[in-house]
Amino acid sequence: MNADPVVASQEVTRIQHTSRSMRRAIAIGSVTMVLIGLMLLFLLTQATNNRELYESNYNVLFVINVVVASLLAAAIAWVSYRLFVRLRQGRFGSRLLLKLATIFALVGVMPGLLIYVVSYQFVSRSIETWFDVKVEGALEAGLSLGRVTLDTLTVDLAVKSKAAANLISENPESAAGVLAERMMDQLGATDITIWSGAGNLVASVGQSKFQLSPDKPTTSQFRTARQQRSLAWVEGLDDAVTGSLSSARIKALVPISGSGLGLNADTRYMLVSRALPQGLVSNALAVEAANREYQERALGREGLKRMYIGTLTLSLFLAVFGAVLLAVVLGNQIARPLLLLTEGVSQVAAGDLTPKLALQGRDELGGLTRAFASMTQQLADARQAVEVSMSQVDAARANLQTILDNLTSGVIVLDQSGHIKSSNPGASRILKRELAPHTGERLATLSGLEAFGTGAQRQFEELAAGQGDRGADHWQQSFELGTGNATGYGPFEGSITLVARGAELPSELRLLVFDDISEIVSAQRAQAWGEVARRLAHEIKNPLTPIQLSAERLEMKLSGKLENPEQAILVKSVKTIVDQVDAMKRLVNEFRDYARLPAAELKPLQINALIKDVMHLYDPEVAKVPIELELDEACPLVMGDAQQIRQVIHNLLQNAQDACTSASTPRETPRTVTLRTQWMAASKRVRMSVLDEGDGFPESILKRAFEPYVTTKARGTGLGLAVVKKISDEHGARIDLGNRQKDGAVLGAQVSLSLTVAPGAPV
Known part of the structure; x- marks a missing residue:
């Protein structure tokens, strides 16, 4: 028998909900890890392009990527373990799921491995080509060219500044400012200042005259210029690196000989500033930065190669793990409908028609699972209907069998x-x-x-x-x-x-x-015997009296007139005729009594009192066979006709006594007759039984014992039990007769009469 359909449907709904929740959780977790991995990979790539960002965050990003890759690897290991367990358990569909997962994994891994190999070769060779000798020579040549150019400009400004200083020294000190202003265009200077030996500003032209405190050379610079007769240097390149190219300039400091002849003539100094061309400064700075970066990366060539290869390898791991995980998930998604269908078919083949799982997808496989689930549900409903019909048929068969059995x-x-x-x-x-x-x-x-x-x-x-x-x-x-x-x-x-x-x-x-219909036939025979008895009593009784009177008259007339022998014959013959006529009269009276048995007048009757009254006629001193009484004092009143019940008791006691006296089996102890009454509480009846110790009823008599003229006595008419049966029918009583046996031996006969209890009688 199938389970309750409502319970089975609730179980299927719970399993579907759990399965959907599990698939949703796996999908969300997988997508989250893949997105995190891609995001971290993107940040790692950005950090690679920015050296400072790379150096500060590379380790953290790499560790996080490794953790994500480890989680993906753990998920793949868990899924692989489940597949292995399913395969070891021999569960249906394990090989198909393993094959699909392997195919998808190969499809995802093989292109990734190919791209990795090509990318690895490309990165390795590209990094090697970055540090070529020609590149290094070109960078050094460019750096030298910039230096030579700056040196040339510095020397040129120093020479021209010395010539201008000599010209100023030949003129009075008061004309120094005017001469310096005239020389600015010749020197290409942006600013000229004249300082005393004590470091005081004497004159300034150009931009410096608008400054409250123009740039003053240091004491060491004054000393060097005096000793070497000139000093030139480049100033402001560090500021140009940060973005202010206009601050880069060449400065020349030259001494101006005094015009006086005395020993105390004061030495003056002329400071000339010329701005460097911005293109030259930017190119020089670019060449210097490129050379510096080249040298730095040349020193970290192996580290750079490991960084790129590590990033590429980590990307491969993320891609491969993601591909394998997606392969398993997609393989499971494709194989799941097939496994559901196959498992459902196996269950149906085994006779299990409980509701089957069905996918809710819109593809053909999902529709096929829903159609299969609907089909099994219809089969389950049909089988349930058949089982109901079979149960009804079984119930009808059981009812029919019960009817037949009863x-x-x-x-x-x-x-x-x-x-x-x-x-x-x-x-x-x-x-x-x-x-x-x-x-x-x-x-x-x-x-x-x-x-x-x-x-x-x-x-x-x-x-x-x-x-x-x-x-x-x-x-x-x-x-x-x-x-x-x-x-x-x-x-x-x-x-x-x-x-x-x-x-x-x-x-x-x-x-x-x-x-x-033996009893019906017996009743019909009894009815026929009653009619025969009535007619016989009418036809036979009338001639009997004249026959008897004629015989007695003949004896009276002939008595004393015949010789002794003839007289003896006459007396004997008359006696025979009279005796036979008396016997015929008794027979006719018995037939008459059987035929004219009056209707019973049923009244409440105490059966034990009636039996005790009848027993006065069976005095133990004159009875042929002793009668023992076993009366139940709990017997209530019964419905009966006292006269007819009395006749029943007489007939049964006489038959029992005759059976004891005519018994063929010898006994050491005297035979007795037992008259017993019993209160049958279960059937609400009083049973009266007569038990003898004779030979019992022959088997041929048991079926016809209540029919008239059926008897085992040599001279009986067979009407005794017939009268008893007729009286019991009048009383609505049940009469039973049979033989009492013990160990296969017949102990005697038993006749029982069950009477109904009088209405309202206390029981």
Whole structure:
């Protein structure tokens, strides 16, 4: 039997919800790790382009990328372990899932490996080409060229400044400022200042005259200029590196000889400033920066190569792990519908029609799983309907079997050859033998049932041939079993009369129904005997009195007139006639009493008191057989006719005494008759039983013991038990008779009469 459909549906819904939640969590986690990995890889790439950012954050970014790659590797290891466990357990679909995952992994890994190999070669060779000898020579030449150019400009400014200083020295000191202003264009200077030997500003032209404190040379510069007769230098290149190219300039400091002849003539100094060309400064700075960076990277060539290769390898790991994980997930997504279908087919093949899982996707495989789930649900509903129908059929069959088992009629199902297919307990009870062990045997072959089986088979054949009543779909026939055998026939106790009815069943089977109408026949016989008794009593009783009177008159007339021999014959003959007439009168009176038994007048009656009253007629001193009483004081009042119950007690006691006196088996102890009453609380009846210790009823008499003129006595009429049966029927009582046995030996006969309790009687 299937489980409850509502519970099964709730279980399926819970499994689907759990499966969707698990897939959603795996997808979100995978996408999150891939995005984090890509973001970190992007940041790592940006840091590679920025050396300072690279140096400060590379280790952190690399560690985080390694952690993400490790998580992806752990996820792949976990999925691989699950696949391995499924494969070891032999679960269905494991090989298919492994094959799909392998295919997707190869599709994702192989191109990545190819790109990695090519990129590795490209990066390695590219980095080597960056540090070529020609590049290094070109950078050094450019750097030398810039230096030479600056030196040339510096020397040129120093020479020209010395010439200008000599010219100023030849003129008076008061004309120094005017001369300096005239020389600015010749020198290409932007600023000229004249300083005294003490460091005081004497004159300034150009930009310096607008400054409150013009740039003053240092003491060491004054000293060097005096010793070397000139000093030139480049100033402001460091500021130009930061972006202010206009601050780069060449300065020349030259001494101006004094015009006086005295020893105390003061030496003056002329400071000339000329701005460097911005193009020259920028080119020089670019060449210097490139050379500096080249030298730095040349020193860290292996580290740079490891950095790029490490970044490339980490990118490969992220790509490969992501590809493998996606391969497993996508392979599982593709294989899952197939596995669901295959597992569902296996369950259906095994008879499990519980609701199956169905995917909610919009693709064809999802639709196929939903169609399969719908099909299994329809099959489950159909099977449930069939089970309900089968349960109803089983219930109907059980009801029919119960009806058949409790039918008083016998029912036997036969095939066309007369073999027994099934039978009910009523058939075994009527035929007095168990038929179930003989199922499959022919009814006509069973001992004692040959005539019955043969006759029934003949009737079925005539019905099938259309030889029965026209238009009839059944036949009916009576059978007398056990007749012609005084000791009984086969398994029967005497003879029984059956009325059987047969009809055709589907599947070429035949139905045989029969009833034991022996009691009905017995009742009909009793009724017939009553009519015969009434007529006999009328026809026979009238001639008996004249016959008796004529014989007595003849004896009276001839008495004393005949010789002694003839007189003796006459007396003997008359006595015989009179005795036989008396016997005939008693017989006629018994028939008359049986035929004219009045209707019972039922009244509340104390059965024990009635029995005690009857027992006064059976004084132990004169009784042929002693009678013992076993009276139940709990017996309530019963409904009965006192006169007729009295007659029943007399008849039963006389039969019991006759059975004891005519018993053939010797006994050491005297035989007794027991009269017993019992209160049957379960059936609400009072049972009166008479038990004797005679030879019991012969088997041939048990079935017909209540019929008139059926007796075991040599001179009995057989009306005693017939009268008892008729009185019990008038009282609505149940009468049973049988033999008492112990260890197979007959102990005597027992006749019991069960009377109904009077209404309102305390019980």
